[in-house]
Structures are given as structure tokens and as C-alpha cells.
Amino acid sequence: MQELLGLLRNGLHSLLVNTIQTLEETGRTVCDVTNTGHWECTLDLARQVWDTSRHVEILLKLLERVEGYSGAYPETTAETASAGLADDTLAQLIELAQKTGDADIERALDFVLADTNARVRKDQAYAVA
């Protein structure tokens, strides 16, 4: 069980670091890139900023729950967090939470995953258009 919790703690921490990086990058995009873009696209990116900041909050709370904290592990931020990558990581973490029997962590991560799925669908719609 301790090993599973350790894996969960490590996974949540990695996801937190990547999510903070995504938040910063998306914020920068709202600020810089969309100045001449379509308003609907800017609005959608602003929503993404809010979603991502909520995800950071959720991950901080979950880390606390498994007795971890931000900065507990050295992380590189070279690996940019794409929505697809986050999907895989989230699915793995949900599975780990199931194994540890923590339904609250499982539920909270599933809400994050639902947001990420919605984001992928929107991005695909933009790519088609």
C-alpha cells in the first residue's frame, strides 16, 4: 500500500508541475498571440486558463491528502504537457487511486479528466474548422 501511495504522490506531483506550466503558457497565449485573433478563440483560451488554475488547486489539495507538497520532487518542465499526455497520466492516476481505495481522489481526478476530454474535443473542432 505504501508503495502505491508513493507512486500516486509522485504522479500527482508530476502532473501538478506540468499543469502549472500549461497554465503559464496558456496565459501567455491569451496575452500575446490572440491580440488579432477571433474573439471566440480568445474567450475559449481564457476559459482554459480558468480550468487549468482550478486543476492546479485540485492537484494541490490531492497532494496534501497523500501527504505530499508542491516542490517535494525535482521536476524538469522540458516535457510540455499536451492534453493527450495529461489524459494518459490522469487515467493512470485514477487507476492508482482505485487500487488505494481512495474514492475521493478518484472522483476529483475524473472531473479533471472530463475537463481535459472536453478540451481535446474543442481543440479537434478548431483543427477541423
Place this chain on the structure above:
Amino acid sequence: MPLHDRRTMEGVYSVAQTAQMMRQYRYAEEQMMRIMAGWIALTPELVVKLEFGRQVWDCAQHADILGKRLPELRARAQVSEPPNATFVTFMQRLANREQPEETIERLVGVFRVLKPHLLSVYTQHLSACNPVYEPPTIRILERLVRETQEHILKGQILLEDIACTVPTRERAVLWQLELEKLLVAAGGVLGRVEDAP
């Protein structure tokens, strides 16, 4: 006793004036959204970073509802317009505090200067709206007032925490004064009388 509608038909602003004000409010909200979004990466304090993240979305929604009201006022949708060049300079000065150690200045600019000013202007506009023929504008302004009040309160809490020494409080006050001077010179978000078309 029969019910009697006591609302009057008196009003202050014309359709064209209201559209003009909506474009100017939209400019402030849209710029604020972009400024705070850009600051997220530059702000080391996680709690401030996350608050900026939340308010980026609120400002985006404010800009959106203001922009959607414009076609109902015989104007183009989703257009922003600054009142004058001095207000643009004010916004640029506010935005330019981009060093990691300038979180206090960033918070002061938005939560002690710009948002309190907007709250005052929105509230005054709201009190001047006619309840019979301007309910759509009233609904928008009521939301802006409510949410801007919440934003100011949250920003103030963050500032109290971060600027918790005499020197940092001094820094905050001096920066506020500098921005207030520019804001007054611009005539605020609605500009000076001579800016009116």
C-alpha cells in the same frame, strides 16, 4: 389598493452614448484579461497566480457580455475602444510591472486602482439607467458590479498578505499614487469631456 407602476421614463444616456460606454468598458475588461493572463507566468506566488487565472475568465466574460450588447445598441459586436491615448498609456504603465518581485505593483494596479475605478463607474452608470427601457444594460452592469466587488476583495486579501511590512506598504501606496495621476489625466475609462464625439 391597485398596484401602480411608479417607474418613470426619465433617462440620462442615449443609445449611441450607451454603446460608446460599453465599448470603453469592454476595452478595460479585455485589456485587464490579457494583462492578468500574461502576468501568470511572471508571478512567483502560486496563490496570486491562481487568482489571476480565475479572474482572467471573469474579465473575458465581462468583455463578452458587453460585446454582445453592442448590436442591440446599433453598434458592431465585440468591439473595444479606449477613451483616449492617455488611458492607453495608463493601461500600458499598469501592465509593465513584469519583474518577478513586482507582484505588489501588479496587485495594486488591478485591485487598488483599475477595478475600484471601474466599480465606481459601473455603479454610477447603473444608477443612471432607466428601469423601463434599459433592463438589458442594467443586468449587465449589475453583474459587473457584483463580480468586480468580489475581485477587489480577493485582491485586497492577497495584498494584505504580500505587502505586510511598512516598506512594502509604502511601495504599494507610491505606485497607486503614480497610477491614479495617470488615470485622472485620462479622465478614467470614460475619458474627458472633450473626448466625447
